[in-house]
Amino acid sequence: MSVTQSILNKIPKSGRRKIKVRRNYQYAGYLYILPWLIGLLIFQLYPFISSLYYSFTDYNMVSAPKWVGLDNYHKIFTEDPDFYQSLKVTGIYVLLAVPVKLAFALFVAMLLSAKLKAINFFRTVYYLPSILGGSVAISVLWRFLFMKEGVVNSLLARLHLGPVDWLGSPDIALYTLGLLTVWQFGSSMVLFLAGIQQIPNDLYEAGSIDGASRFSMFFRITVPMLTPIVLFNLVMQMVNAFQEFTGAFVITHGGPMKSTYLYALKLYEEAFTFFKMGYASALSWILFLIIMAVTAVIFKSSGGWVHYEDGGK
Amino acid sequence: MKRNKWGAMGLASLLLASLLGGCSSGKSASNTSTNAGNAANAEEKVTLRFSWWGGEDRHAATLAAIEAYKQVAPNVTIEAEYQGFDGYEQKIKTQLAGKTSADIMQLDLPWLQELTKKGDFFVDLNTQPEFDASGFDQGFLDNYGMYDGKLAAVPTGVxxxxxxxxxxxxxxxxxxxxxxxxxxxxxxxxxxxxxxxxxxxxxxxxxxxxxxxxxxxxxxxxxxxxxxxxxxxxxxxxxxxxxxxxxxxxxxxxxxxxxxxxxxxxxxxxxxxxxxxxxxxxxxxxxxxxxxxxxxxxxxxxxxxxxxxxxxxxxxxxxxxRPSQLFAVSNDSAHKTEAVKFLSWFMNDPGAAALLGDVRSVPPVKASQEAAVTAGKIDAAITNAVELGLSHAGLxxxxxxxxxxxxxxxxxxxxxxxxxxxxxxxxxxxxxxxxxxxxxxxxxxx
The missing domain is CATH 3.40.190.10 (Periplasmic binding protein-like II)
Structure with a gap:
């Protein structure tokens, strides 16, 4: 503000009217984003706040909500073993799927940063899975790929391996679903790719003059320079992974034996099968707080491992 | 690359808020039927929505019946909303709660039992002169269609x-x-x-x-x-x-x-x-x-x-x-009379029955059953199952x-x-x- 003020003071009085006119243009700016703003208020902020209210009620969407105070939260923590099961499954899922996905995205980004003739074609091809992504159709495809008599097992059989019960075994099913997420590495990959191309070439030149191997250049130049993007990807993918739903819903229905009973599935079931909207709202607020907490931890820790060229100032 | 810690935190929390908000709101804004007024006279153009779940054969037969209804009531357009069983229950329940359900909908017995306890969603077909329930077995209707003295739904089949x-x-x-x-x-x-x-x-x-x-x-x-x-x-x-x-x-x-x-x-x-x-x-x-x-x-x-x-x-x-499923007419329908008329035709008309055959098991209306059998559209195996069932029926x-x-x-x-x-x-x-x-x-x- 002080900067603006000092600039304003330097402008002769006759020029100040022009500034006012510019301010009016700013209001026009708000007018332009009004459709988005209305959307935000009605479709996001309003449901967000009302879900907080509903979380303190018993509400079946048909009769009026009945205030029950902290009852829903109390029941979730003390009387609902499925809550803990779904938390456990989701925790494992996030811890596994997110790092693997980021590592894979980085790996592909490294490959695609090579200067080849048809590189744009390859980049498009590798981005395709992310467009098809979390859709129902792909989930159905996943089922046919990984079912006991599916494509993957018949390929394995040719190598005299398997069959593996990818989706039917309570010990494996969650990892198979994790693969579906990892497969959608495209958006992280694009960001890594952009980051890699931003790294100044002279760093690598200096490295190679000093006799650094490609391996150590990757870990000592590329990775540190990419950490801001790692941070962004990590947070975004973590938030998404906590809310993962489609694959588990379409392919396994949370089974076998609740081994893929992700939190979002539990939430959905309470809301749309049992019609316990108040209870489900409470569940969604607990998830919100968990995600906020994990995000805060990641940001807090980022000072220790994220490298900024300008020192983060 | 510059960072602004609090800015990023704020942005991240806003993003979370919007993601979760979107997640918990649930109510879908789907199309409501054209609202041309309540009293449906014969000349008025009316669009009705009809939703059901099933497999390919049921879809094909039901669509054929809808097509045939154009001859019966040229002013009525029926929009079909059909899918597999998976997720249908959730869709229907959400639509009912959000008052965006189809005018005529296929329901499963357990949901009907639950829903009729929770609210007044369905038209009492007994109060509708346009609906002909005379062909149904009264005991079957009483057991499965009547809730609080109202005929909330009719069986689609036995x-x-x-x-x-x-x-x-x-x-x-x-x-x-x-x-x-x-x-x-x-x-x-x-x-x-x-x-x-x-x-x-x-x-x-x-x-x-x-x-x-x-x-x-x-x-x-x-x-x-x-x-x-x-x-x-x-x-x-x-x-x-x-x-x-x-x-x-x-x-x-x-x-x-x-x-x-x-x-x-x-x-x-x-x-x-x-x-x-x-x-x-x-x-x-x-x-x-x-x-x-x-x-x-x-x-x-x-x-x-x-x-x-x-x-x-x-x-x-x-x-x-039990009923294969049940059909109900939504209380929120803008064209209840037209919807009831269609349902009555769908259940009772011999032509409709001949098109539908056994896609919802054996028709519950005697005349429709006969029409479907005459048309060769009922698998003898299904008739056998229903006859065996009826003669050995349990609780x-x-x-x-x-x-x-x-x-x-x-x-x-x-x-x-x-x-x-x-x-x-x-x-x-x-x-x-x-x-x-x-x-x-x-x-x-x-």
Whole structure:
């Protein structure tokens, strides 16, 4: 503000009217984003706040909500073993799927940063899975790929391996679903790719003059320079992974034996099968707080491992 | 790259807020029917929405009937909203709550029982002069369509639990397709078949069918509903343990395909490759499923039906006879009269019946049944299943036994037993403990 003020003071009085006119243009700016703003208020902020209210009620969407105070939260923590099961499954899922996905995205980004003739074609091809992504159709495809008599097992059989019960075994099913997420590495990959191309070439030149191997250049130049993007990807993918739903819903229905009973599935079931909207709202607020907490931890820790060229100032 | 810690935090939390907000809002903004006024006169253009679930054959037949209705009422356009079973329940319930449901909708019995308790969603068809209910069996309507003295819905067909048998395959595998099974003989035959050839299983299933088997077994042992209308249990620990013990043995012996494989096709057992590739000869299921199970088999495959398993000393047959589904007209419909007129035509018109045939099992209206039979559109196997069912019909399921939260408890325990993670004793204990607390919870919420 002080900067603006000092600039304003330097402008002769006759020029100040022009500034006012510019301010009016700013209001026009708000007018332009009004459709988005209305959307935000009605479709996001309003449901967000009302879900907080509903979380303190018993509400079946048909009769009026009945205030029950902290009852829903109390029941979730003390009387609902499925809550803990779904938390456990989701925790494992996030811890596994997110790092693997980021590592894979980085790996592909490294490959695609090579200067080849048809590189744009390859980049498009590798981005395709992310467009098809979390859709129902792909989930159905996943089922046919990984079912006991599916494509993957018949390929394995040719190598005299398997069959593996990818989706039917309570010990494996969650990892198979994790693969579906990892497969959608495209958006992280694009960001890594952009980051890699931003790294100044002279760093690598200096490295190679000093006799650094490609391996150590990757870990000592590329990775540190990419950490801001790692941070962004990590947070975004973590938030998404906590809310993962489609694959588990379409392919396994949370089974076998609740081994893929992700939190979002539990939430959905309470809301749309049992019609316990108040209870489900409470569940969604607990998830919100968990995600906020994990995000805060990641940001807090980022000072220790994220490298900024300008020192983060 | 610069960073602004608090800015980023703020942005991240806003993003979270919007993601979660979007997640919990749920209500979909779907199209409402054209609102041209309530009184529908003959000349007025009216658009009605009609939603149902089913397989390909049901979709095709229903669409053909809708097409035929254009001749009957040229001013009425019917928009079809159809899909598979998966997710339909959630869609319908959400639409009803959000007052965006179709004008005419197909419902499953348990949802209807639940929904009529929670609100006044459906038109009382008895008050509608346009609706002709005279062809229905009054007892069937009273048992399944009447709630609080109102005719909230009508049965789409008469559906009976039966064994659907791929006879061509059964003959090849030396499985007796004419047998009247008991639980013991079924277990024995299944064990033998799987021992002969480990790729073969006697019975096609998913967790819902296993739940049905367990409930049937309890009914046969006790002669009572497993969960009573007054929120008490109709069975003892011994009854439950005996039933789970049978299931445990059957799973271990390979009578059923492992649940991990079969349950990938939950609600769509006709898509199970083991059935399609003719490695499983018998599907215990509702008769309405027969057409979709039959169409996936090669032409010329003989598919018959038989009475489901009845224990020798059964106190109740446990044979389930119920509406395939039910049709209801939404109370929020802008064109109730037109919607009721269409439904009445759909259920009673001989031409419609000839188009629809057995896609919702045997039509509940006598005249429609005859028309469909004359048109050669009813599979004799389905008629057989329904006749067997009607002559052996067991207890009528009550709303509490059909409650989705109650059923989920049985589903979970059935899975534990099927995967060998619980033995019969543990499962019985868990069933009783979980049900007792859930029933209390449900009663409190009433």
């Amino acid at each position: 559906n009976a639990y039966c064994l659907i048998i791929n006879k061509s395959l059964a003959d090849k595998l030396n499985v007796d397709s004419a047998a009247q099974w008991t639980w013991d003989s079924l277990l024995e035959a299944g064990k033998q078949l799987h021992a002969q050839d480990s790729s073969k299983y006697l019975l096609l299933t998913d967790h819902a069918a296993l739940r049905q088997d367990m409930v049937t077994m309890l009914k046969q042992r006790t002669g009572k509903q497993w969960v009573q209308e007054d929120y008490t249990l109709g069975f003892t620990k011994e009854d439950a343990a005996a039933s789970f013990d049978w299931l445990y043995q059957a799973m271990q012996a390979g009578v059923y395909q492992p649940l991990g494989e079969s349950d990938l096709f939950f609600g769509k057992i006709d898509q199970n490759p083991k059935w399609i590739n003719q490695e499983i000869p018998i599907a215990p299921s509702m008769s309405s499923i027969l057409p979709s199970l039959k169409t996936v088999l090669p032409e010329g495959t003989e598919v018959i039906t038989a009475l489901p398993v009845i224990a020798k000393d059964a106190k109740d047959s446990g044979v389930l006879v 009528v399921d009550n709303a509490v036994a059909n409650n989705s939260e109650v059923q989920k408890i049985m589903d979970d325990i059935v899975q534990k037993v099927s995967y060998g993670k619980s033995n019969a004793e543990q499962a019985a204990d868990e069933l009783i403990a979980s049900l007792t607390s859930k029933l209390k919870d449900l009663q409190d919420r009433e």
